[in-house]
Amino acid sequence: MATETDTDVDTDTSPDTGTGIRADAARPRAQRPRADALRNRERIVSAAREMFVESGPEVPLDEIARRAGVGNATLYRHFPDRTELVRHVVVSVMSRAADRARAAIAEEADPFDALRRFVHAAADERIGALCPMLADGFDKEHPELLAERERLEGAVDSLMRRARRAGRLRDDVAVGDLLVALSQLTRPLPGSACMNFDQFVHRHLQLFLDGLEAPARSALPGTPATWEGLRRES
Incomplete structure (x- = not known):
């Protein structure tokens, strides 16, 4: 159990100079x-x-x-309030997922192995929880949210471009296809009685990843899902 405290910031314990003014009073200091x-x-x-x-x-x-x-x-x-907590959770999930993507790029020599590593890591970060949180009344244009979304988009774009240039990723898929599938495959229905859902997540993600590898075994119907298209529909 965490210890409750009366304050969340460090207090100033600088010595008094004898004049009634603390030694560092003239220097502005942000509370930590x-x-x-x-x-x-x-x-x-x-x-x-x-x-x-x-x-x-x-x-x-x-x-x-x-x-x-x-x-x-x-x-x-x-x-x-709830809205602020939800926003911080969304930002946290995006930030951690972006970090996982950057780590995969830096540490995996094979571009498709990097993409595979990110997809499984993003599932562990519960990225599938984002969609139900982006409901009416949620500020999707909050600066902190926009910054993390841009960082995540850039990292995933980089993963997919590298895999495509190496001839490992099929040409008819886009970032939106990856994110939609990842969201659907990692999110159980709220209140679902399927308590063992997690045991299937990585198994089904691997089946999905096998379908992303080039050469493609079949033509996909419709058009690739892009970031821009997803944002217009959200």
Whole structure:
């Protein structure tokens, strides 16, 4: 159980100069979150991500606080309302997925192996939880969200371009195809009784990845899904 604190920032303990003014008072200093406050924040976001996947974004905040091991007051101190918590979860998922993509590019010599590694890693990051959270009333143009989305898009674009240039990825698929399939294959229905869903995720993702490899075994109907097209429909 995390320890509750009355404040989430370090306090100024600079010595008094004898004049009633602290030695560093003339120097502006940004307040830094306390280490335990940062840990609590991370625990809340992690618990929220898990519970949004399991039960949807309307899960009671009290239950999220309970799973995170913090009190309700701590949760509301970090996230005054559900909308702000949802946004931070979305940003966290995007950020972690982008980091996984960049790591795959840097560490895998074979471009398709890098793509495969990212897809499985993104499933572990619960990227499939994003779609149900992007509901009406969610600020999809928030600067923090736009920045992380751009970083994720760039990383996935790079993965797919590299695999395509190497002749390992079929030419008739686009980034949107990958993200739609990844979302659908990694997200159980909210409240589903299928408690063992996770055991099938990586198995089915591997079947999907086999279908992405070149040479293509069949022609795909329709047109490739692009980032722009997905954003217009969202």
